[in-house]
Amino acid sequence: xxxxxxxxxxxxxxxxxxxxxxxxxxxxxxxxxxxxxxxxxxxxxxxxxxxxxxxxxxxxxxxxxxxxxxxxxxxxxxxxxxxxxxxxxxxxxxxxxxxxxxxxxxxxxxxxxxxxxxxxxxxxxxxxxxxxxxxxxxxxxxxxxxxxxxxxxxxxxxxxxxxxxxxxxxxxxxxxxxxxxxxxxxxxxxxxxxxxxxxxxxxxxxxxxxxxxxxxxxxxxxxxxxxxxxxxxxxxxxxxxxxxxxxxxxxxxxxxxxxxxxxxxxxxxxxxxxxxxxxxxxxxxxxxxxxxxxxxxxxxxxxxxxxxxxxxxxxxxxxxxxxxxxxxxxxxxxxxxxxxxxxxxxxxxxxxxxxxxxxxxxxxxxxxxxxxxxxxxxxxxxxxxxxxxxxxxxx
Amino acid sequence: xxxxxxxxxxxxxxxxxxxxxxxxxxxxxxxxxxxxxxxxxxxxxxxxxxxxxxxxxxxxxxxxxxxxxxxxxxxxxxxxxxxxxxxxxxxxxxxxxxxxxxxxxxxxxxxxxxxxxxxxxxxxxxxxxxxxxxxxxxxxxxxxxxxxxxxxxxxxxxxxxxxxxxxxxxxxxxxxxxxxxxxxxxxxxxxxxxxxxxxxxxxxxxxxxxxxxxxxxxxxxxxxxxxxxxxxxxxxxxxxxxxxxxxxxxxxxxxxxxxxxxxxxxxxxxxxxxxxxxxxxxxxxxxxxxxxxxxxxxxx
Numbered sequence: 001x002x003x004x005x006x007x008x009x010x011x012x013x014x015x016x017x018x019x020x021x022x023x024x025x026x027x028x029x030x031x032x033x034x035x036x037x038x039x040x041x042x043x044x045x046x047x048x049x050x051x052x053x054x055x056x057x058x059x060x061x062x063x064x065x066x067x068x069x070x071x072x073x074x075x076x077x078x079x080x081x082x083x084x085x086x087x088x089x090x091x092x093x094x095x096x097x098x099x100x101x102x103x104x105x106x107x108x109x110x111x112x113x114x115x116x117x118x119x120x121x122x123x124x125x126x127x128x129x130x131x132x133x134x135x136x137x138x139x140x141x142x143x144x145x146x147x148x149x150x151x152x153x154x155x156x157x158x159x160x161x162x163x164x165x166x167x168x169x170x171x172x173x174x175x176x177x178x179x180x181x182x183x184x185x186x187x188x189x190x191x192x193x194x195x196x197x198x199x200x201x202x203x204x205x206x207x208x209x210x211x212x213x214x215x216x217x218x219x220x221x222x223x224x225x226x227x228x229x230x231x232x233x234x235x236x237x238x239x240x241x242x243x244x245x246x247x248x249x250x251x252x253x254x255x256x257x258x259x260x261x262x263x264x265x266x267x268x269x270x271x272x273x274x275x276x277x278x279x280x281x282x283x284x285x286x287x288x289x290x291x292x293x294x295x296x297x298x299x300x301x302x303x304x305x306x307x308x309x310x311x312x313x314x315x316x317x318x319x320x321x322x323x324x325x326x327x328x329x330x331x332x333x334x335x336x337x338x339x340x341x342x343x344x345x346x347x348x349x350x351x352x353x354x355x356x357x358x359x360x361x362x363x364x365x366x367x368x369x370x371x372x373x374x375x376x377x378x379x380x381x382x383x384x385x386x387x388x389x390x391x392x393x394x395x
Numbered sequence: 396x397x398x399x400x401x402x403x404x405x406x407x408x409x410x411x412x413x414x415x416x417x418x419x420x421x422x423x424x425x426x427x428x429x430x431x432x433x434x435x436x437x438x439x440x441x442x443x444x445x446x447x448x449x450x451x452x453x454x455x456x457x458x459x460x461x462x463x464x465x466x467x468x469x470x471x472x473x474x475x476x477x478x479x480x481x482x483x484x485x486x487x488x489x490x491x492x493x494x495x496x497x498x499x500x501x502x503x504x505x506x507x508x509x510x511x512x513x514x515x516x517x518x519x520x521x522x523x524x525x526x527x528x529x530x531x532x533x534x535x536x537x538x539x540x541x542x543x544x545x546x547x548x549x550x551x552x553x554x555x556x557x558x559x560x561x562x563x564x565x566x567x568x569x570x571x572x573x574x575x576x577x578x579x580x581x582x583x584x585x586x587x588x589x590x591x592x593x594x595x596x597x598x599x600x601x602x603x604x605x606x607x608x609x610x611x612x613x614x615x616x617x618x619x620x621x622x623x624x625x626x627x628x629x630x631x632x633x634x635x636x637x638x639x640x641x642x643x644x645x646x647x648x649x650x651x652x653x654x655x656x657x658x659x660x661x662x663x664x665x666x667x668x669x670x671x672x673x674x675x676x677x678x679x680x681x682x683x684x685x686x687x688x689x690x691x692x693x694x695x
Binding site: 017018020044045046048050051052054055056058059060061062063064065066067068070084085088092196198199200202203204205206207208209 | 431433435443446456459460464465469471472473476477478481483484490510514515
């Protein structure tokens with residue numbers, strides 16, 4: 001089944017109470033599948049198509065505030081339109097789960113994959129998990145509810161899958177048994193003691209004005225919850241593995257143990273990178289490995305350090321740009337290496353913007369430049385754009 | 396007002412300005428609705444006054460019912476979400492969802508979410524208190540600011556003379572817009588006519604579906620009149636016909652206060668600083684718009 005279908009199946013298995021969304025390519029099939037399931041009575045939930053993504057996230061907040069388990073999906077302009085409310089949802093500590101079929105932001109207009117949309121929400125307080133396969137998309141949406149609803153976390157969670165590349169690609173997917181999922185993820189029973197719950201039996205106020213003497217403490221608690229979420233994500237993953245036999249961890253190191261050059265990235269590029277690494281090891285004997293950043297917020301600093309700090313070169317491939325400096329994923333990796341005594345040379349690559357394919361050849365270039373950097377001990381360029389047509393940009 | 400039962404839903408501890416019309420509107424409306432309500436308050440004077448700055452965490456919270464604030468333009472959508480959420484959980488019975496917003500939060504920035512909520516037919520009461528400008532941020536014009544009124548963003552100078560919008564209307568007609576959605580109940584009210592206001596709110600409470608109540612609530616600070624004259628100003632708005640009291644019940648218009656003779660609109664405009672610059676032609680234009688509104692919309 002497609003990535004979109006896998007996401008919808010996961011929301012269904014999670015027994016969501018409310019789905020509120022607004023259509024946008026390439027997210028539409030997710031909400032179409034869910035609307036259909038609800039219409040057929042396969043899923044006992046309310047579907048509300050809002051008048052905009054802004055309205056959709058507002059409605060998710062409203063539904064979550066009365067204690068419902070809430071799911072939505074969007075991408076690109078839709079995610080950008082939600083921006084204001086994404087901070088509200090995180091600030092109110094509402095465990096909403098949202099699938100993001102990553103798509104570029106206008107302008108230029110296009111509907112193809114890159115990670116610019118989710119990067120815009122990077123600092124909102126939402127947990128962000130990037131998946132590589134349709135199976136991982138399904139499993140992660142289910143895990144996302146368990147993570148978001150944990151009393152020690154209570155943060156909304158985004159599951160990011162590459163638009164079209166994953167959302168519209170069919171792969172064999174195992175659908176877990178619904179009873180086993182119910183055991184893994186019991187119904188959400190929020191309590192007014194810790195949830196901003198609107199209940200006439202237990203009146204409370206949430207979201208009102210807060211003076212400077214208290215605001216920073218709210219921010220700090222959110223920061224602390226993100227830090228704590230790492231352990232909860234690991235726990236949710238372990239428990240999932242115990243029942244369903246699949247585990248994903250926060251950061252996956254593929255052949256990184258003895259690697260001198262490591263490529264770090266997120267999403268579907270990882271599959272290509274693993275294949276190329278395999279080929280280069282076999283054909284050229286290059287000691288290369290791949291680091292898959294699955295969990296991007298919270299950023300699994302310790303895991304990344306453990307896996308990558310002994311390599312000679314660490315090359316980041318980002319599907320997003322931070323204009324004026326480089327790329328967000330690179331900056332995060334650099335932050336995480338900054339205080340280490342021994343650290344790799346860091347290389348900064350931007351690739352796959354606006355749906356440009358990240359080819360095997362691109363990945364080979366990354367490893368080749370990584371091998372050079374490993375030898376010389378320095379990066380040849382501050383930032384490199386892979387697959388850029390130099391004839392079109394001039395200069 | 397000893398005859399009006401005060402249920403203690405909105406109690407002491409709010410931070411509204413002296414002479415605030417909006418806080419009266421909310422006190423009448425919320426006390427009439429009772430305790431089985433969940434309230435969403437959009438960014439507004441009232442949000443600041445009853446949920447806002449300086450309140451947390453001292454326990455001087457004046458609302459005794461569950462209340463949520465999210466953002467400015469969200470009211471319609473948040474109560475929609477509460478509606479489907481409660482429905483999905485089997486807890487929808489016996490709870491009235493109440494959205495509160497000012498004129499800017501309703502007629503301007505929040506119009507889209509309100510329209511969506513009304514069109515989808517969610518079960519909620521929307522209360523718009525109208526002080527005819529963004530008073531929370533210091534009196535900037537909104538979609539319901541009356542023609543020619545001076546505000547800080549529609550000031551009077553040599554090139555412009557106060558609020559200038561399409562000169563065929565006094566203000567954006569929100570109740571008509573809501574009625575056009577086909578909702579079961581639309582009503583206007585005024586803080587100068589509390590018995591009428593409370594009757595309409597109570598009536599709305601027993602109807603299911605989207606219900607819209609638009610309450611005229613003068614603002615002494617923004618409009619420029621003494622704090623002791625708020626109710627008088629609201630009454631003059633009605634007596635001059637520039638604010639009409641009516642309901643649209645299941646599509647049927649019912650003018651709830653029909654005056655045998657309307658006072659000249661000048662009597663309402665003259666005491667307010669925001670209209671001090673008006674010349675005879677402008678006053679005549681407002682009078683003409685008021686007369687035409689009554690003739691076209693409310694004549695029997």
